[in-house]
Amino acid sequence: MPSTHDFGFTIDTLDWKAWAPVLDLARATPDEIKVLEESHPKAKVSPYYLLLVQEAEVLRQRSKLFNTIMYGPRGASRADRELAATAESRVNGCPYCASVHAQRFVQMKGDRELMLRLLDEGVRTPMPSKQRAIVDYAVKLGATPSAANAEDLAKLRAEGLDDAEILDITLSVAMFANANRLMQTLGEAVRP
Template identity: 55%
Template sequence: MSDKIPFTFEELVWKSWSHPARLEDCTPAQIAVLEESDPSAKTNEYYLTLIRDEQALKARSQLYNAIMYPREGARRADREFAATAESRVNGCVFCASVHARLFVTFGKDRPSMAALLDEGIGAELPPKLRAIADFAAALAAVPPAAGPEHVAALREVGYSDAEIGDIGNAVAMFAWANRLMLTLGEPERKA
């Protein structure tokens, strides 16, 4: 096991604890699933680990892409912040680093993201991000503790019911995705 990496904006790599599939051993159907999953999937150990069950990876990638990349609904920055908050709660340093950078790209608010990464969910945040962080933390609790007060807080800062659903989907996606990633491997610093 590698040294513990703190939450960071740094670009990390994810290393599988099992033996990922080798691209040259993948079937044409597996290659097609990798290509539709993510542009980097054919060189990424996470996708090459998941491709052993190509139908599950295909379904996972379609769901992920539908939740995180639609043109309508909640802003992309809000979805990325929700993913990062959930990843911060779950301890998924790899996902937090990826989605923190994406949040900064789309949301143009590095100081708020730095506070979340450095201090955790309790960091001082602008009202909209505070509502997302509280919702993510409550949804991450076991059992989930998100309730009408979290939805009301999101409405109070201006989110529509459809946008709240989008943010909830992003949080729920990462509640699952973080656990899968944390079960199969760990992040490492790039060489």
């Protein structure tokens, strides 16, 4: 099965293969089952969740945080959060997360061409000014968090984002700084 090192970034749906043993669902405790059910609709068949649930409380807290940041009804639009997650994943070299969140951005925003360019050409590809400001901010936070400054926030505000939206973009980037590292150190994306 070819790894993502062989094919790079894609908007296609990818699978993920764990490099460590995953939980045998038939041996799961009631708490592990509960955590999987709280985490994601497909968690019981996902090698990623079946690996992480072996530390059930950690997965419980990670899933609660992830779901609040990415799906909460406040602040930034879902599309803007997905764009930030895709940019962070592209910079971090995580094809699995980049493909998932590129697909979600397209579902929310309908701009498949932008996502294809972002995945193929990288984070410097041309894009509308609002998306450019979000991607530039995500890239800066991902590469060197201390480099982000008031000027970066001013650029986001100039594109119409308020402070609650900027906080959501920041939270999305931070979540994916963590998520990408988990995905890439515990396994690898593979073509289905």
